[in-house]
Amino acid sequence: MDIHQKNQLNKLLIIWYSNGYRKLPWRTNPSLYKTVISEFMLQQTQVKTVLPYFEKWIKTFPDFHTLAKASDESILKHWEGLGYYSRARNLHKLAKVLSSLPSIPKTPEEWQKLSGVGPYTAAAICSIAFSFPIAVVDGNVIRILSRLFAYDKPLKNNADAVKIFTPLATKFLNTTDPNTHNQAMMELGATTCLKHSPLCTVCPFVTFCKAAGKGIQGSLPRLIRKKTTQLTLNRLWIQKDDCLLLEQIPTNAARLANLYELPSNANTQIPLTNITPTATLKRAISNQSIQENLYQIPLSPSIKTIMHKQPHWQWIPLSQIESIALSGPHRKWINRLLKQGLFTS
Numbered sequence: 001m002d003i004h005q006k007n008q009l010n011k012l013l014i015i016w017y018s019n020g021y022r023k024l025p026w027r028t029n030p031s032l033y034k035t036v037i038s039e040f041m042l043q044q045t046q047v048k049t050v051l052p053y054f055e056k057w058i059k060t061f062p063d064f065h066t067l068a069k070a071s072d073e074s075i076l077k078h079w080e081g082l083g084y085y086s087r088a089r090n091l092h093k094l095a096k097v098l099s100s101l102p103s104i105p106k107t108p109e110e111w112q113k114l115s116g117v118g119p120y121t122a123a124a125i126c127s128i129a130f131s132f133p134i135a136v137v138d139g140n141v142i143r144i145l146s147r148l149f150a151y152d153k154p155l156k157n158n159a160d161a162v163k164i165f166t167p168l169a170t171k172f173l174n175t176t177d178p179n180t181h182n183q184a185m186m187e188l189g190a191t192t193c194l195k196h197s198p199l200c201t202v203c204p205f206v207t208f209c210k211a212a213g214k215g216i217q218g219s220l221p222r223l224i225r226k227k228t229t230q231l232t233l234n235r236l237w238i239q240k241d242d243c244l245l246l247e248q249i250p251t252n253a254a255r256l257a258n259l260y261e262l263p264s265n266a267n268t269q270i271p272l273t274n275i276t277p278t279a280t281l282k283r284a285i286s287n288q289s290i291q292e293n294l295y296q297i298p299l300s301p302s303i304k305t306i307m308h309k310q311p312h313w314q315w316i317p318l319s320q321i322e323s324i325a326l327s328g329p330h331r332k333w334i335n336r337l338l339k340q341g342l343f344t345s
């Protein structure tokens, strides 16, 4: 790619973006705060999932100062169902730090020192909010560049891909308008240079794109697939009067800290071999395929003894289920089972 080609492609990209980018709420009256919240929410999560969460979040926590003063419970509740809950905790910490600083940091190096901000997020925040000349390198950008230049070598994983494509993305960056350039690249990847069936006929790069020219765009980038691992979890449905037994994940847990779930049978001696599960929930997280079996267990004296040894198990009145923070899949599961009349008083 010579400088002439680069300038031409950069120009085509900006024209394409200006002609019809999606009017997302963080792009309307943009601010540093909206950029930060959207970038945290969009990590590993699709735009359509983020939209209702973003709107509600901005209404409740309109700025860093309000967010810094909010309770852990309220933040967790507003994040409920969005997954990857460490993002919410990191946002809270970040808001507290930013509120205490005399001035807002403006460089990617400074932002990377803050909770939950890695190289990608720092580049996105600094280029969008401060026009800092740094290229973002995410899955969208890697897909576009690998196709544009027909890079067909295998990539071990995302980290490997980021390392390989960062120099090219940096060279390709439109340094006069890094904000629009980065947003346009992300938009092109999200709406046009799709993983499956890219829409090449409406792409601004089509006449230059080497992969499209060779007809190999669908096979790039060549990321080596990780093997899928299977995980089976047994869960318990135990009720008493108008309360359901739930487990609150410990504060120091790596995942889902402080959220509630149906109790796991992993640490108890409750024999389940001769019982048929009442329901089964299947889902996939990354390269893990998870099956959760739910067993309805009567509250017997032996169960009560077991319960006393489980410090994180709690009776939650049905009337409070809506107000506590449940993990997303368990919220859906419990609501469905309650509707089906599994809870009998």
Ligand code: SF4
Pocket: 144, 147, 148, 192, 193, 194, 198, 199, 200, 201, 203, 204, 205, 206, 209, 210, 211, 212, 217
């Ligand atoms: S021409 Fe097709 S493959 Fe190439 S960058 Fe555009 S959408 Fe992607």
